[in-house]
Amino acid sequence: MTAIPPGSMDRSTPGALADRAAIHDVVAAFGLLFDSGGWIALGELFTEDARYELVPPPEGLPPVLETRGQVVAGMEHLWRHNREVLGLHQRHVTTNVLVTELGPEEATAHSVLTITGTHPDGRVELRRAGNYVDRFRRTGSRWRIAHRELHLVEPPVIGFGGEVG
Template identity: 30%
Template sequence: MSESPDFAQRLDRVESRFAMHDLVSDYCHGFDKHDWDRFSAIWWPDAVWDIGPPFGKFEGSEGIAHVTKDILWPAWLASSHFTTNLVIAFDGDDRATGVCDVDCIGTTADEQAQTVSASYFDRFERRGGVWKIAHRKVKMYHFNPLPGVTLSAPE
């Protein structure tokens, strides 16, 4: 029995979805664990990361490295991102869009517990057989301190 083109395309879509899910997860793990190799591997060199207020828009590998290493990581003592509800839509064989929700809890450099709720709007592109993020727009719903709350590891 020969493989139909429809089956091959469906299999490619399944594999592609797994690859995009991994990108979304590697964003969280890379950022939270300050693992630059993992974090930087999710972006195309010409990617745009539009974090929005109060941070801004960062373009290309250098811009993303700058905001991550020089602004965000020093601002957060610890963070834990939790992404859910990833919905992917294909715009062809090598392009797709995705949207997911994210909640982040952490402690900023001033030792203030914070909570952030947002959505990530992604454009994924496959180049040379590899999926990566070409554009990520962040829409924040809240970014608030948790007064009187101290986040600490269990003793």
């Protein structure tokens, strides 16, 4: 993989720009599908052997979900918890998506997450904020998340060459 420092024009070929746009789409699609309960489509965003690390894990989830099936089941658990226990609808807002590494088959991106909850009476509350570190793998003509870290307390250090602290 090639590191991409912010503002670099080194990776501005049409193919690299298309890859970066596709990666942004995957990051955005996760929140939209999670919030609407689109479990089949959400699962398609991940590789079969996906790994999702939650630091710290929320609402009774284990710290690591392994495989696409466990990731989807874990997200469905959180969705049901929010609806059935807390009585609210969640909204994920993912911003500041930065692709930091890009190769022909793998990529890394960092982003910022804010989750709000909307109550039936219209009240909105901040539920959590955090950071994603996503490692993508190309499968066929699609980019999929192979490894996701969700940092809910302290943001990770962003490196431009693979290092994340």
